[in-house]
Amino acid sequence: MTSEAPSEATTPEKSPDSRVFNGFRGSLIGVAEALPGISGGTVALIVGVFERLIGAASQLTTAIRLLVTGQGWRRTVAEVKQVDWGLLIPLMIGMVVGLLLSARLLAPLVTDHTQYAYALFFGLVMASLWIPYSGSGQRWSGANYGVALVFAGLAFWLTSLSVAGAADNPLVVIGSGAIAVTALILPGLSGSFLLLALGMYEPTMDALNNRDLAYIGTFALGMLIGLAVAVKTLRWLLEKYHHMTLVVLTGVMAGALRALWPWQGPEDDRSLHAPTTDVPQTVGLMVLGFVIVTVVLVVAHRKENPARGRGRHARTPSRR
Template identity: 40%
Template sequence: MTPSSAPDPASAPAATSPPTTVPPAEAPVRRSLPGNVVRGALIGVVETVPGVSGGTVALVVGIYDELINSAGHVVSAAKRLLLGPDRAAGFREHLAAVQWRIVIPVVIGMVAALLTVAGPMSHLVEDHPVVMRALFFGMVLASIGVPLRLAGGALRAREGAVVAVAAVLAFVLVSIPPTTVAPAPVLIVLAAMVAVSALLLPGLSGSFLLLTIGLYQPTLRAVDDLDIGYLSLFFLGAALGMVVIVKGLQWLLNHHHRVTMLALTGLMLGALRTLWPWQLEDRTLLAPEGDWWVQLLAAAAGAAVVLLLLVVDARVRARTGHGIQEEVRGIEGPEDERP
């Protein structure tokens, strides 16, 4: 009980013998390059589908925190290069902290997916909206346990309130009927900031929020037509959103990891509303109808895919000796464990 007593330091290594084989410097998960390309492809595919979040996939495949922290270091590197102090040294320091072994393959996978798989996927969503929503509903539902696992420990009443509030906010947000607006420059920048925020938040889809704001089709047309003016404004908003949201999420993950994961759990739970298979174009929810058992099977298949990914991830963790407690400690850092 007393920090200064001799038996406690002596007994600590024996009680925590497994970490002695994996020193703190090796805490990051060792993932294969092809595996990271596949993870990036999964994120890229779902980001084109309104209602499914790339952040959710990043959580499920176990690279969410690594991507947020790496993006935060990229933002910090740019800030140090522009504003100083020690511009060159600070720039190199932050870039060295980026987990390029994860980031580069993930980006390659995302781009490849957008150029190949995203088109057929969007056609499936358009041609079979009910079945595809059911499939994604099952996937997200099975994914809710991921941030809960990362939070660690039993859920207390006050923490349950965090989950509930986040769920209600997400539910209300995704209940807003879609609109159509003129793509004014200020609106394009703001919409891009919102969309990139959703990319980083599990449970919220950037494509879905663009659809809600009324800029989903104009943005797709701008990409198809290579509208440089529109795309320049959109990328400006995305960059501003990245600076604000990435650093904010990085700070929350570093200092309030458990509460952040519980809030993300609520966001995912509330956002399930948009994936309910039976709903009208104005997002009015309906009771199950028709061949409801087909949608049930699709949801079960989606859940099975996610559960399979989680089983594979658990086996990789067991083989590398990188458990959930090591992951949380690696994210929070030793300074956050101090009273």
């Protein structure tokens, strides 16, 4: 499947209005990427650019690979010309604007009201588990539940480790960027949630707000690496082993919810505590987060279902 067909079926993307609209759609995706639990991929699906975005990203990474491996300047230029720049450039600009605005608003919330912020995020991610769980359209077997449980346990253990000072390690920042960008390939997987689980959410938001160019540049390098390697790999896994990949992702997301438990110790401790303080308000925010994502998923399903048919939920382009 190529990206040309969808563009022919829609309004021309080269008009100024279309570019502005693509920028607006990108800003919505950027806002979603800053919210743990609301996947930028899900929002891309809702606004109708998911497949074209993935197709453009795939072509761009192919061009980069051709250039890096020295397979010819002409082949590289030819591949670059195939990229849907009319969509990609305004979309990326909009995403950056939306992300910066969200970072300005969310960073103080997480820092000053950690328990309430984590409660809201916990509800967001809890509802998001439905996407990878139901994404393959296949019934889970007992072995599937066992695999998910193993990866949930692994994620639970990893998110219990202290990550204090990790933001000072360039390799950790690069790895965080690479991991976060993979969230765009799979609706339901939140890049911000992955950063939270890694303990890199607040440092990244602070870097964006403070215009820390060294951190941002290092993080962007990780995103490029992730785009060139991890996204291609994940896309291949989703095409070849779609059901099992979603089983593993469901387990990882469920286990990593540990990072968002509202009642826990400081970053250098990360021990879990029973609900004690402000329980009604905290639980209420959990429910609110759950409802928000549920509404987003219902809208996405209604928009996707007529084009995809039943049982085709949040998949990469079909191989047919």
